Amino acid sequence: MADSRDxxxxxxxxxxxxxxxxxxxxxxxxxxxxxxxxxxxxxxxxELSPDAQVDLFETMAEEVSATVARVASLRDVPGAxxxxxxxxxxxxxxxLTPDPQLAAIPWDERPTIALREGIAxxxxxxxxxxxxxxxxxxxxxxxxxxxxxxxxxxFLPDNHIVVLRxxxxxxxxxxxxxxxxxxxxLTDGKFTMPxxxxxxxxxxxxxxxxxxxxxxxxxxxxxxxLIVDDPPSD
Amino acid sequence: xxxxxHAFKENAHRALGDRNLQTALGIVKRNFAGQRTAAVARMxxxxxxxxxxxxxxxxxxxxxxLYLEAFEQKVVGLGGKVYWAADAAEARDHVLAxxxxxxxxxxxxxxxxxxxxxxxxxxxxxxxIAPIETDLGEYIIQLRRETPSHIIAPAIHLIKGQVEETFRxxxxxxxxxxxxxxxxQLCDExxxxxxxKFLAADVGITGANFLVAETGSSIIxxxxxxxxxxxxxxxxxxxxxxxxxxxxxxxxxxxxxxxxARSATGQEFSTYTTVSSGPRRAGDTDGPxxxxxxxxxxxxxxxxxxxxxxxxxxxxxxxxxxxxxxxGSVGGHAYGWVYGGPMGSVLTPQLIGVKEAGxxxxxxxxCGRCESVCPMRIPLPKMMRHWREREFERHLQPSVYxxxxxxWAFLARNPPLYRFVTEIxxxxxxxxxxxxGRFRALPLAQGWTNDRxxxxxxxxxxxxxxxxxxxxxx
Numbered sequence: 001m002a003d004s005r006d007x008x009x010x011x012x013x014x015x016x017x018x019x020x021x022x023x024x025x026x027x028x029x030x031x032x033x034x035x036x037x038x039x040x041x042x043x044x045x046x047e048l049s050p051d052a053q054v055d056l057f058e059t060m061a062e063e064v065s066a067t068v069a070r071v072a073s074l075r076d077v078p079g080a081x082x083x084x085x086x087x088x089x090x091x092x093x094x095x096l097t098p099d100p101q102l103a104a105i106p107w108d109e110r111p112t113i114a115l116r117e118g119i120a121x122x123x124x125x126x127x128x129x130x131x132x133x134x135x136x137x138x139x140x141x142x143x144x145x146x147x148x149x150x151x152x153x154x155f156l157p158d159n160h161i162v163v164l165r166x167x168x169x170x171x172x173x174x175x176x177x178x179x180x181x182x183x184x185x186l187t188d189g190k191f192t193m194p195x196x197x198x199x200x201x202x203x204x205x206x207x208x209x210x211x212x213x214x215x216x217x218x219x220x221x222x223x224x225x226l227i228v229d230d231p232p233s234d
Numbered sequence: 235x236x237x238x239x240h241a242f243k244e245n246a247h248r249a250l251g252d253r254n255l256q257t258a259l260g261i262v263k264r265n266f267a268g269q270r271t272a273a274v275a276r277m278x279x280x281x282x283x284x285x286x287x288x289x290x291x292x293x294x295x296x297x298x299x300l301y302l303e304a305f306e307q308k309v310v311g312l313g314g315k316v317y318w319a320a321d322a323a324e325a326r327d328h329v330l331a332x333x334x335x336x337x338x339x340x341x342x343x344x345x346x347x348x349x350x351x352x353x354x355x356x357x358x359x360x361x362x363i364a365p366i367e368t369d370l371g372e373y374i375i376q377l378r379r380e381t382p383s384h385i386i387a388p389a390i391h392l393i394k395g396q397v398e399e400t401f402r403x404x405x406x407x408x409x410x411x412x413x414x415x416x417x418x419q420l421c422d423e424x425x426x427x428x429x430x431k432f433l434a435a436d437v438g439i440t441g442a443n444f445l446v447a448e449t450g451s452s453i454i455x456x457x458x459x460x461x462x463x464x465x466x467x468x469x470x471x472x473x474x475x476x477x478x479x480x481x482x483x484x485x486x487x488x489x490x491x492x493x494x495a496r497s498a499t500g501q502e503f504s505t506y507t508t509v510s511s512g513p514r515r516a517g518d519t520d521g522p523x524x525x526x527x528x529x530x531x532x533x534x535x536x537x538x539x540x541x542x543x544x545x546x547x548x549x550x551x552x553x554x555x556x557x558x559x560x561x562g563s564v565g566g567h568a569y570g571w572v573y574g575g576p577m578g579s580v581l582t583p584q585l586i587g588v589k590e591a592g593x594x595x596x597x598x599x600x601c602g603r604c605e606s607v608c609p610m611r612i613p614l615p616k617m618m619r620h621w622r623e624r625e626f627e628r629h630l631q632p633s634v635y636x637x638x639x640x641x642w643a644f645l646a647r648n649p650p651l652y653r654f655v656t657e658i659x660x661x662x663x664x665x666x667x668x669x670x671g672r673f674r675a676l677p678l679a680q681g682w683t684n685d686r687x688x689x690x691x692x693x694x695x696x697x698x699x700x701x702x703x704x705x706x707x708x
Binding site for chain 1: 258261262265266277278279282283286290293296297298299300301302303304312318319320324368369370371374387388389390392393394397417418420421422425428429430432433447448449450451457458459460462463466467477482483484485486488489491492499501502503504505506507508509510511512513514515517518519520521529531535536538539540
């Protein structure tokens, strides 16, 4: 219905008293879209040192019922996962995304954990994914989709474990966008938005019945974040 | 849906006598407003963010055509499709055509007010396609064949026992003796029943809280994760949205997101904020193969450049509902159409006509709380006054009402006469009511006295008392 497009845009232009070739307005819009100008950024996280930002991330994530464990390096991840599974009486089975960030985890040190790499299915109880960033101001994880990071792994398993390196913690959403744009520029020279960017703040919840918060509405019942302090070796 | 906004008074009367509803509204009042206040107190920059939010949206509205074109170009560049719908019927046609092309039998749905606005569920059902609401609140009201009573908490008019009853009636395949009195059990039951539906559906329909022109993205904000399962597990994703949802950049949407959850539920950030850009990419192992965006106008472009333009800044947080004494007394269904509360009182007359919905702008005490909490600083009371003016101009009120208003206007324009008449009135009422101090019934004022007593005046008007007092002081 091409005429609907014309009709809607025509109505808008009439209301705005603008012809199709209003160059000043077009330039304004083009510039606004290109400049990525931040608006007011809350001082809550920006005034903190990087270490304090990681602490804030942890505090804020725990406030929304995520659990957080700090480990010194990727070497400690299998042990931390085993502890977590035992603590919650979960089977020692894990589906993990083929994310290169997770590739260096020495799972063979915990041979009792059965691993499956790939896309999560309806029956997976525990899933592990890597993170793109963690936003300190609200304890929010930023995850992006790609061939190595299917989105459904963030939502289908009842228990979602996310590995976040301390250096991935950013103060604000804006800094998350900056890092995202930079990443894409390095790979193919121009920024292409990932198909999906998930901001995740705590486990799934609902308050639709009498405004009482219940965790685990449709997404994960639990969200466990492993913060790895050590920067990657490469 | 069939609007009953013209019957607001009857609806409100019924609502006031509905004990379950009154219990539920008590819960709303005890929670939302206080939660918002606490969240705002933790964000010292909040007032500045509100100014900026208003300015971002005003800028967008001044360039709406250009931002929509930029958005469309980006979506197409990513392999998605954009459909324009001048009205609800066109939007329904687009959605049905996409579903048919996908051979859809079932369609899962995330929460979308635009879906309510165009009545997509009935339309799909009439054409043999089963829509399945997946937001818990929406699922409950779909089972009950009801409409949402609040834009962010659609089933908030119900108490737990009613939900239990509904589930027992609908889920007959389950053990009738199962325990189901707690919210936890109700949530788990819905989760277990909906999970296979997510996996089996052919098409997923979501709304959009925002559209980003810079990247051609649609954004949904949820707490349950149902919207994400809806759009990720199906082969075809339809984003059902409207033209004013657009913002320029990711930076701009970050500012609006800081306002949204705090104003809505008092959360620092909603659990899931999902930014979607086009269909599955080469190499992706999941995600929808098709990504369609339906852009609805439905009367919005006609508000641009008028005294009602500011309502197009609305980000549907529901703060105006949560702080409104009228909504708090009668709930959302009394408003008789999709949008209730103060924002509904302003938007609805535009979308379905002032003849049907002219009552709504009158459903206000003009206390101004809605405007004072609106994250987009929308002057809601002012716009309700504009609708009242239009209603009066078009002679839509009953003749008694108009005559009364005219008589009052005549008196108010003649101060000596006004004083004379009110002095007589006050003296007569003061004298006749002197023994009881109140009236159980009064001629011409049954509208008041049917539900409560009218206190008797002191016998003198305020002006007279004031004059006496000034004299004493002198």
